[in-house]
Amino acid sequence: MEIYKLNSSEWEIYRTLRLEALRESPQAFGDCFVESALLSDEHWKEEFENPKSFILVARDGGEPFAMAAAYQEDGEKMKHIAYVWGVYVKKAYRGKGIGKQLMESLLDEIAAIGEIEKVDLNVNASQLSAVRLYERLGFAVAGTLHKELKIGDQYFDEHVMEKFL
Numbered sequence: 434m435e436i437y438k439l440n441s442s443e444w445e446i447y448r449t450l451r452l453e454a455l456r457e458s459p460q461a462f463g464d465c466f467v468e469s470a471l472l473s474d475e476h477w478k479e480e481f482e483n484p485k486s487f488i489l490v491a492r493d494g495g496e497p498f499a500m501a502a503a504y505q506e507d508g509e510k511m512k513h514i515a516y517v518w519g520v521y522v523k524k525a526y527r528g529k530g531i532g533k534q535l536m537e538s539l540l541d542e543i544a545a546i547g548e549i550e551k552v553d554l555n556v557n558a559s560q561l562s563a564v565r566l567y568e569r570l571g572f573a574v575a576g577t578l579h580k581e582l583k584i585g586d587q588y589f590d591e592h593v594m595e596k597f598l
């Protein structure tokens with residue numbers, strides 16, 4: 434399996450994986466599939482304009498089947514923090530260690546920036562596989578936001594997790 438950083442010419446790979454993630458796992462992400470599917474090509478390309486942001490994908494010869502993304506926070510007071518988002522492994526590929534490898538590569542990339550001291554993320558408290566994955570990698574729950582997502586009539590709590598490098 435190969436894990437690599439997407440470049441701006443590959444924005445359609447990002448769009449495809451992200452839209453599948455939002456459609457397949459709506460409770461796992463704050464963004465909404467229906468709204469995101471309407472976004473212009475320019476919106477998806479813009480993600481690559483921030484030099485402090487990157488998206489890793491995993492593939493095995495063919496099309497990428499997993500992604501994880503991060504960016505370094507802006508500004509003097511927060512540039513020691515990286516934020517992880519968009520972690521997704523296609524259903525058929527889960528439970529094989531891909532999410533873990535992808536997250537380890539992401540954390541390596543974050544550490545290579547040189548000035549990051551902690552990594553933050555938000556995760557739906559009901560996404561037990563994801564919470565467990567992050568805990569295995571050294572993240573701890575810093576607090577819980579209640580009723581943070583509302584999908585139809587159903588509310589979901591969200592954990593804020595952090596890991597010190």
Ligand SMILES: CC(C)(COP(=O)(O)OP(=O)(O)OC[C@H]1O[C@@H](n2cnc3c(N)ncnc32)[C@H](O)[C@@H]1OP(=O)(O)O)[C@@H](O)C(=O)NCCC(=O)NCCS
Nearest residue numbers: 461520521522527528529530531532533560562563565566
């Ligand atoms: C969360 C997700 C990325 C995990 O990817 P994965 O490739 O299946 O994970 P891995 O096989 O690398 O497993 C890594 C660890 O996660 C945990 N884990 C994975 N699947 C699990 C499951 N079904 N039940 C409990 N823990 C699980 C385990 O701790 C595992 O470590 P271990 O094998 O040493 O016990 C994947 O399930 C997914 O894409 N889910 C939907 C989207 C999502 O929730 N994203 C997170 C947004 S914050």
